[in-house]
Amino acid sequence: MSDPFPAPGSSDEVERGARLTPRFDANGLIAAVTTHAVTGEVLMLAWMNAEALSLTLSTGEAHYFSRSRNALWKKGETSGQIQKVAEVRVDCDQDAVLLKVWPQGDGGACHVGFRSCFYRVAQADGSLVEAPDAGQHAH
């Protein structure tokens, strides 16, 4: 697939410019943080290649790239947890994007059955405890 985004310019252009010029890594991916548009809760962290980012911007629905399946992945295509995109942001060095979304379907984002993938808190001793606010969604 041809890259739909211009190549990154100087640091100043990347940080201050008015053009989206994503800095994909050696595997052609950038990190994507997804938050709930209303509550601001961080729902998940996933990856995008140029096609996924382009489709997310053009369709208004979140697309990612699955590293385990090595394939484009439209969120919710099988689970029904489509993510309608309220806003896409990019960070200073343009190697990460932030999506604010309205989750559809049962309102969840995590395949394990929680609303957010970040349902466990790590303690200093390396143990994990379920977060008090880790809401289960219908499954």
Next chain:
Amino acid sequence: MSDPFPAPGSSDEVERGARLTPRFDANGLIAAVTTHAVTGEVLMLAWMNAEALSLTLSTGEAHYFSRSRNALWKKGETSGQIQKVAEVRVDCDQDAVLLKVWPQGDGGACHVGFRSCFYRVAQADGSLVEAPDAGQHAH
């Protein structure tokens, strides 16, 4: 450095278990999303190796790994933007962590001068506009 974390077990152990067993990538890194403990605002996305994650948990101050400098990096060591850690979470497949922090110093997290690194909104046509809520911090 020896790895301070146990090796990941089965999918079920990783997703449901009560042990932090981070799944570092081929470069020994996991993604770290950092949010403001009070406002929930996403401040930055960075990377951690085992040492950075271990130090973050044991000291209560955020440590990362700089890919560009290929070195451990204590946030705020030069800028004063120390991040006191309120909570560390891990995601379902344990390849990303979520930090909730109280930013110290001038309250910012981004070297460009904004409170958050995500100060620009991407439009469908690939242009970027400064977010209305992208607060500048003292610099």
